[in-house]
Amino acid sequence: MTASTLPPTGETLSYEQAGVNYDLIDPLKVAAQRAAAATAGHLSGHGFTEVKASRGESAYVVDVGPFYLASIVECLGSKALVADEMKALTGKSYYAGIAQDTIAMAVNDLITVGATPLVVQAYWAAGGSDWFGDAQRAQALVEGWKAACDTCKVAWGGGETPALAGIVEGGRIDLAASCTGIINPKSRLSVGDELGAGDAIVLLASSGIHANGLSLARKLAERLPQGYLTEIAPGLTYGDALLAPTALYSPVTEALAQAGVKVHYSANITGHGWRKLLRHPATLTYRINAIPAVPRVLSFIAEQANHDAREAYSTLNMGAGFALFVSQADAQRTVEIAQAQGIDAIIAGQVEAGAKQLLIEPIDVRFGDDDLQLR
Amino acid sequence: MTASTLPPTGETLSYEQAGVNYDLIDPLKVAAQRAAAATAGHLSGHGFTEVKASRGESAYVVDVGPFYLASIVECLGSKALVADEMKALTGKSYYAGIAQDTIAMAVNDLITVGATPLVVQAYWAAGGSDWFGDAQRAQALVEGWKAACDTCKVAWGGGETPALAGIVEGGRIDLAASCTGIINPKSRLSVGDELGAGDAIVLLASSGIHANGLSLARKLAERLPQGYLTEIAPGLTYGDALLAPTALYSPVTEALAQAGVKVHYSANITGHGWRKLLRHPATLTYRINAIPAVPRVLSFIAEQANHDAREAYSTLNMGAGFALFVSQADAQRTVEIAQAQGIDAIIAGQVEAGAKQLLIEPIDVRFGDDDLQLR
Incomplete structure (x- = not known):
């Protein structure tokens, strides 16, 4: 093309x-990044140090001695809205794929610093308990999540499934994943x-x-x-x-x-x-x-x-x-x-x-x- | 009383x-827990094992050799709705406290297994970019988040600030925190x-x-x-x-x-x-x-x-x-x-x-x- x-x-x-509108988000991002950077010193109280070059990278890295620790939380974004529209049009559930998308957002970012993803946590915040009442959709989400963990050889540690009426829109779900990994041997660090x-x-x-x-x-x-x-x-x-x-x-x-x-x-x-x-x-x-x-x-x-x-x-x-x-x-x-x-x-x-x-x-x-x- | x-x-x-309605959530939770448990074997490919007793506990624990790794993601829930109502009634911003609440949800769970919290990631999913345009509220959220990290001596690694119109309700924010820690020495494990x-x-x-x-x-x-x-x-x-x-x-x-x-x-x-x-x-x-x-x-x-x-x-x-x-x-x-x-x-x-x-x-x-x- x-x-x-x-x-x-x-x-x-x-x-x-x-x-x-990135103009509205960015001033907050800058303030948050500054405040976050100012917390790095706390690690020394535990005998550790941050890898400063990882600030601004896709995952945050801490030197914990024998290896580096990397962690991240990532949001799916609005792709689930397309799945919901397509379900209405075709009757098919697309949530197995949506689960993979969500894990990919976290895993593909975590690996940029050289980390091996070890544990994924699920964040599935629904607009109400009834979201989980659609057994076919819920099952697809679970199966797709597990399949993506299998592909990435990560353990699915657990997660949160809150019902957030009044915050998340009715019938919708806010999906995110957190991921923790290690960089081992330390020579794999790529920042x-x-x-x-x-x-x-x-x-x-x-x-x-x-x-x-x-x-x-x-x-x-x-x-x-x-x-x-x-x-x-x-x-x-x-x-x-x-x-x-x-x-x-x-x-x-x-x-x-x-x-x-x-x-x-x-x-x-x-x-x-x-x-x-x-x-x-x-x-x-x-x-x-x-x-x-x-x-x-x-x-x-x-x-x-x-x-x-x-x-x-x-x-x-x-x-x-x-x-x-x-x-x-x-x-x-x-x-x-x-x-x-x-x-x-x-x-x-x-x-x-x-x-x-x-x-x-x-x-x-x-x-x-x-x-x-x-x- | x-x-x-x-x-x-x-x-x-x-x-x-x-x-x-927990009845609607629980079948999904059970299916998710089963699928999650079935992924534990992936850790052996990396030379590690899960601490099985941590399944069902408040944080998930992996034995990575010199120490245990603990991780979690936790949602604030609906408390931000009270802050929004009170802001309308009093003009005050309560988001510094809301930030502390969100970190507390993650940190207070993580420590139950004996972990020292090391890194917190922020998950701030707003109903639209304009949420971040209220500088006073955004600043309170940043300051409260940092203050809670200071209290807990954790490094704020970064996070996500998506604008999720159509998923999160307009004018609202879905707040969560992920937290990674270690259990060191391993004798601190309390499962x-x-x-x-x-x-x-x-x-x-x-x-x-x-x-x-x-x-x-x-x-x-x-x-x-x-x-x-x-x-x-x-x-x-x-x-x-x-x-x-x-x-x-x-x-x-x-x-x-x-x-x-x-x-x-x-x-x-x-x-x-x-x-x-x-x-x-x-x-x-x-x-x-x-x-x-x-x-x-x-x-x-x-x-x-x-x-x-x-x-x-x-x-x-x-x-x-x-x-x-x-x-x-x-x-x-x-x-x-x-x-x-x-x-x-x-x-x-x-x-x-x-x-x-x-x-x-x-x-x-x-x-x-x-x-x-x-x-």
């Missing part, structure tokens, strides 16, 4: 127009110290939209005469395509560790799309000379939202769910190890000395330092 | 009438192996309703002509009393560990009130011969709901927020150590051989094994 193939089928719809010019960029295939960009995707459904039942490819509805569960990448990072491949840095490509490749604070150029195939659901969204390539790649994963930065010598083996775990992968480019920028050459798009402010 | 002092001021209001006849029961004072029983409390407010502004004691409104932040008990459990007091078992007294004292699966009798002072807000709720003593103690904490089971020889020292941390405490009774039951002698109430089905 290139910019020129995006027909102007309608008004351009930005992420903010789709209802998420960016080892990233450098010459590294290869390996991109792991996404399975679709994953669980980011759903606000936009839902807004677009409202514009379509057939909504979620619009056929976007033969036999594939927009709703079904959106609900493809998020790929779980921890089997790949664990297999890499077992094979002795050192990951210098990694990035989970979620909100902000490919701009996440600029996540590392160093001044480096990321040159991409090969891009993965774009899942039909993402090219469809880009078309319908009238996104040019720049906007599409800055919002959606466009076929790349996770980025691994490894030495050139390990690049091909990294691809093969991922494929052996059932995850397609390509050597997409390399890291170079130079200005902080991402150059996606096949589509002639450049993102600079100003395009990503995550920290 | 005894049963006979509870005047029949109105219709009796049970917890289920207040909107929480009940050491509980036995002869142990003393020490009860730590609650600061009010904490964050359990709020559905009932809110329902009662609707019946009161002056609602949350009803004076329940000179200069104290019902709303202000309800919003007293939950006591944080980890300073006590940490001080006990430092003083060499071995806790045989403990229970966080939340939902199900004093029936939580029956949490341990063993067949033992818990004989209470002294009860703590009942916070005015709890006696008021019991009066207004027309609860007799049995129902009040089976629903609310009635002045006891946390129970510690220690040897008789350590009982007085446990009380003194708690008081030195600013938490009032009493030696309330002892554990005896006999049928599984809780005898609260000062108010002539007995709970049997059938009265608590938590596992």
Whole structure:
């Protein structure tokens, strides 16, 4: 997909127009990050220290002596609303996939720091007790949650199933997962110290939209005469395509560790799309000379939202769910190890000395330092 | 407070009438617990094992070699709705206290297994970006969160601040916390192996309703002509009393560990009130011969709901927020150590051989094994 193939089928719809206003959230985020950073000293009273470089990374890391401890809590977001709409339209329950999505949000972030996920906790906050009364849906949620734990080889420790009438909307559920893992041996820590010019960029295939960009995707459904039942490819509805569960990448990072491949840095490509490749604070150029195939659901969204390539790649994963930065010598083996775990992968480019920028050459798009402010 | 002092001021209001239907939640809980238990084997692939006795306890524990790892995610519940109502009535922001409540839900559960809390993650899911636009409220939430982390000597690792329009109600926020800790030395593990006849029961004072029983409390407010502004004691409104932040008990459990007091078992007294004292699966009798002072807000709720003593103690904490089971020889020292941390405490009774039951002698109430089905 290139910019020129995006027909102007309608008004351009930005992420903010789709209802998420980052300007309102960000001042709070900054205040919270400052306050959080000021609590790190408490660890010394217990004989431990934080890994300071993990502040601003996707998971928080503490040095507890024999290994590092990593932890995280992550929200599914609004994907469950699509599952609810599709259930009404088709009678099918999509909550097994939704469970996998929720775990993926936590696990795929936790592994970016080099952690092995060990324990997942479930946070299932329903709008009322009656949510749990739909046995088929509840069972799908349980089974999908367990299956995702099985794939990631994590123990499901327990969790919370509150009924929150008045906070969560009636008939809805707010899903999140917390995950705790360890970085063992400590040499697996990847918070960016080892990233450098010459590294290869390996991109792991996404399975679709994953669980980011759903606000936009839902807004677009409202514009379509057939909504979620619009056929976007033969036999594939927009709703079904959106609900493809998020790929779980921890089997790949664990297999890499077992094979002795050192990951210098990694990035989970979620909100902000490919701009996440600029996540590392160093001044480096990321040159991409090969891009993965774009899942039909993402090219469809880009078309319908009238996104040019720049906007599409800055919002959606466009076929790349996770980025691994490894030495050139390990690049091909990294691809093969991922494929052996059932995850397609390509050597997409390399890291170079130079200005902080991402150059996606096949589509002639450049993102600079100003395009990503995550920290 | 005894049963006979509870005047029949109105219709009796049970917890289920207040909107929480455990029958609908419980089948899901059972299915989830079974599926979760079946994932424990994954830990062996990483060289670790679960502490099986922690299944069904308040936090999940894994043996990672040099120490145990404990983790949890906990929801605040509906207490934020009271804060929102009181803000509308008084103009004050109560979110600093609400932040403490949320952390208390996680920390007070985590410590029951003997863990030192190390890292807290924030889960703040708002009904829309505009929730974060109220700078005073957002700032109070940040400051209260940090202050509670300071009290508990935990590092605030980070968290999630999603805007979930369509899932969380407009103007509301769904608050939760995840917490990870370690049990170090491993001898601090308290999942009940050491509980036995002869142990003393020490009860730590609650600061009010904490964050359990709020559905009932809110329902009662609707019946009161002056609602949350009803004076329940000179200069104290019902709303202000309800919003007293939950006591944080980890300073006590940490001080006990430092003083060499071995806790045989403990229970966080939340939902199900004093029936939580029956949490341990063993067949033992818990004989209470002294009860703590009942916070005015709890006696008021019991009066207004027309609860007799049995129902009040089976629903609310009635002045006891946390129970510690220690040897008789350590009982007085446990009380003194708690008081030195600013938490009032009493030696309330002892554990005896006999049928599984809780005898609260000062108010002539007995709970049997059938009265608590938590596992």
